[in-house]
Amino acid sequence: MLARSRAHGLLGPRLSGSPGCLPRGSQTSRIANIVHASTSAPLNQDSSLEFQKLATDQSQSNNFSPSHTITVPTGDGEVQNLGEAEATNTTTDQHDPDTYNPSSASRGLRRPGAWSVSKKATRKILHSQGVSSKLAHSVTRRLNAQIRLRHKPLSSRELYLATVIQGNSLYSRELGLQQWRAAYKEVYLANRYEHEIQNKNCGGSFRETWNAMHRTEKASHWQRLAIWLLQHEPERLPDFLIVTTECKDKPNFTMVYDCLRYLDNFHYDTWLKDWQSGSHNYQSLVETCLDPRDWPLVSVTQKAPRLYIRRASHDGVLSALRIVKERSIRISAETALCFMWRFTELADVERALQALEFIPQKQDDGLTIHSDEVMRHCCKLLTLDTVQDGSAGRNFNILPRLLKMGVRPDRDMMNVVLSNAFKTGDPQLGNDILHFMKGHDHTFDAYTYTTLMKDAVSRGDRAKVDSLIHDIASKDELRENPYLASKIFHSHYIFTTKYMDADADPSRVFYAMLDLYNQLHDITPLKELLIIPPHYTPREGSNLPPSPIALYIMIATFFRCQNRFSNVQRIYAQFRQLVAQGHPLISPLAKTDHTYNEFLIALRSNPRGLRLCIQLVEDMLHSSSAKQKNKTPYHVKPSMRTWTILLSAFIFNRQPRAADKIKEMMAKHNVKYNDVTWNVIINGYANAQNIPQTAASIKAMEQQGFSIDPYTMKSLRYLRDPERLWVAIDELDEAAPAAAQAQDGQPAKIETTSKLEPELSSEEQREKELDEGLGKLGGKMKPKL
Incomplete structure (x- = not known):
């Protein structure tokens, strides 16, 4: 009887018209468990967004139990x-x-x-x-x-x-x-x-x-x-x-x-x-x-x-x-891998490694620690690796732990390790990893050669670069790789243009780079930028659109070979117009400061270019602060390097008042000086024989954690009486209040009379125009909160 009652309670007759539904009892059970799937009820809206209950006077319930597949x-x-x-x-x-299936991956002993x-x-x-x-x-x-x-x-x-x-x-x-x-x-x-x-x-x-x-x-x-x-x-x-x-x-x-x-x-x-x-x-x-x-x-x-x-x-x-x-x-292993990915994104190495421990070593199906997906995530994690000195010598932090967990590095992982090794600045460590890859028959791919090219270029090893280019040219799968082509193009720029030999012909250097560019990319964007001379007849080349890096290199090459003010002014006007029009290949150049910095470098050597320097930085500030709906700003904000180049332009052209205004703007917006900025300032004061300000700047630089380097010493050679500098520094050491004024990235204000060349009426007029331009530039900037 008891068994029959229980069976009747659990396995009663099904509801008609509701396949798979259990019998319903009281009205309370009906309300609690049968819910109408609604699609047409209107919803009351009030400003407080408080949700109100629905009326419960319903006489029947409708199910969504589909009768077809x-x-x-x-x-x-x-x-x-x-x-x-x-x-x-x-x-x-x-x-x-x-859903995780424990029968396919049992991890450890099951607790009772x-x-x-x-x-x-x-x-x-x-x-x-x-x-x-x-x-x-x-x-x-x-x-x-x-x-x-x-x-x-x-x-x-x-x-x-x-x-x-x-x-x-x-x-x-x-x-x-x-x-x-x-x-x-x-x-x-x-x-x-x-x-x-x-x-x-x-x-x-x-x-x-x-x-x-x-x-x-x-x-x-x-x-x-x-x-x-x-x-x-x-x-x-x-x-x-x-x-x-x-x-x-x-x-x-x-x-x-x-x-x-x-x-x-x-x-x-x-x-x-x-x-x-x-x-x-x-x-x-x-x-x-x-x-x-x-x-x-x-x-x-x-x-x-x-x-x-x-x-x-x-x-x-x-x-x-x-x-x-x-x-x-x-x-599941996929969820554990998601944990690992997110912690890697958050640069939380310890938690990422903990998440990897959830992925089993062996499994009948699904992911294991040796799966390709897991290896890709390990590659991403290795990009956060660092080198540390321990009792056993120098070693990586993440790599040994991955090896201990059973991860077997493949070529992609070793490529990341190789890149990390060269980033330490220890070429021997990189060569050791390279020999390890060769010993384990890892085939070098484009990533490997890109890493080797980058290291050789950074060390200025031109012989190594030429050897790598020869190896790349002998392999069909590498010769047409766009990343390697860009790296080779960049290496030519470094060795032939950026650090041009004193006896080199700038015109020949430019046309050599232009011919190499023509072999790799479409030359049309350079024509639109008005960089191609009218008499130049390009050979049959590639129709591939250029990358932003390739365009930047050609702009920089042109200015370093032909930096007349009229050329720079003409090309910047065209560049500004194309960016405003949203040119698909030119406008991406405005997303970084590199191209703007090349314009400033080309302009700063000519006093007539100072006003254009101000306009350029004004364009960057104005467009980057403009909020346009559904449109990204087409000018990037000035970086520390941009401000430093602008400051150097006025210092090198002996415009101390304008330089002081630039420094005021940098201080107003909390732009901290780096070592290059301090060396530019010290160079300007030393050239002007302004020993008190030179001494104050050196003290302020040291207070911010920067020490005198060879560039600083080179600037101090311009002083006619260097002994006075060390006396002034000793006086500043004894005068604590004066040293306290040199905080927050600004040198102490010391009243002095700069012995500059007499200003002519035309120069006075030029300074007045610069003052007006700088005042306008300062008005474009809003202080940070």
Whole structure:
């Protein structure tokens, strides 16, 4: 009799017209577990964005149990067929390929724990949390099903946490998730494939605030509200999710993730990434709605943690990793790799290595520590590697730890190691890595040769560069590589143009570079910049569009070979016009300061070019501060190097008042001096025989941590009486108040009379014009807050 009663209670007759549904009992059970998938109910809007409850006077419930097979997305771009009687569980489908399967990768010894949960234990835990004991049956049933499905026993603590998380869910039976999935997938597909919603069958409106509603009412209406907002007002969905997930009775974790995934996929680039509501932004929205403390312990759909990891803050991701480790939440190798990627992006090496430990050494399917995806992430992590001196000598920090974890470096990883070795400034270390790669039969690719070229050029080893170019030319797969071609072009610029021999013919150097450029790229952009002389007849060359680096090199080559003021003025006017027009090849040059600096260098040697220098920096400041809707600024802000070159232009042309104004602007906007800036200032004072200011500048430079270098000593040779300089420095050492005035990157103000050449009336007029230009330039700049 007892067995027959239990069987009747659990396996009663199915509901007509609702395949797969369990029998419903009281009206309370009807309201709590059967939710209408709504698509047509109007939503009241008020300025406070408080959500009001829907009317509950409904006489019947409609299910979304499709009677035919439909194709639905299961993740970010994946699709899956749903049949008439789809089997689901609380948080994920049992066939979800992205859910961790412990049978395929067992990590360590399994702790003893419960393989089943009793209703008595569940009821006791729910009672301690103030949750109705009526939910004990459904919670127990679902937890036991998940444990059997995932083959994961629960310890006492895990049992408590899993029960609390499940008990706080508004939907404790399978029907709620089934209905949600059917309605959500239809809305998702309608948006993705741009077709109309087919099922539109519900009504209702908000009337009272969400927190005033009873649990059963929340369960009855949450899905309908979410689906309606997804369709009609997605901008209000974030507020709705915050309100409904911050209270104790939370919607199903998978449903919340579905809503956020929908918003992230379809609205992130348009408005979601800049969304704000009160103290919340999108980052805090994700951290609130997908709180790791609410992640199901037994079975969590892995795409939800990955969305959290991608969008949460550094502290949020740290918290997620800690909770995963403390609660032994099973995560897939893909999720562990997502942890590793995000911590690498945040330059958190220790946590990235901890995440890598979750990826198994061996696995029947899926990712392992030797998979290509894992190796690519290890390459990215190695870009953060540094060299440290230890008891065993110099060694890398990250590489040995990866090797200890079982990672076997391939050629791509060794390329990164080789690059790191040369970055240390120790050529021997780089050569040791190179010999190791040769000894392990690693074939050199374009990345390897690019690294070797970069090192040889930085050391000025022209013989090595020529040898590498010869090797590249002998390999067909490397000869046409655009990155190597750009590196070879740059090496020619360094050795023939930037550091031009004193006896070299500038005109021949320019045409040699132009011929090499013509072999690699289309010459049309240079014609548009008015750089190509009219009489030049190019040979048949390449039609490939040039990179910004190639164009910059040719502009710099032209100015270093033909830097007449009229040429620079003409080309800058054309450059400015093409950038303003958004030229596809010329305008990218305005995104960095390199091209502007070349214009300034070409102008600073001519007194007539000072006003154009001011105009150029004014263009950079004006355009970079202009806020244009849906348009990026077409001029970059002046960098420290830009300011230093501008300052040197006035110092070299003996315009001390204008130079002082430039320094005032730099101080006003908190532009700190570097060693080059200090050497320019000291050079100017030394040339003017202004010993007090020279001494004050040297003291200020030392106070900022810079020491006298060979460039400083070269400037001091211009002093006619160097002994007076050291006397002035000693006096400054004894005068603490005077030294205190030299803080914040500015030399102490010492009243002195500069012995400059007498100014003529034309020079006075020129200084007046410069003063007006500098005043206009200063007005363009807004102080930093």
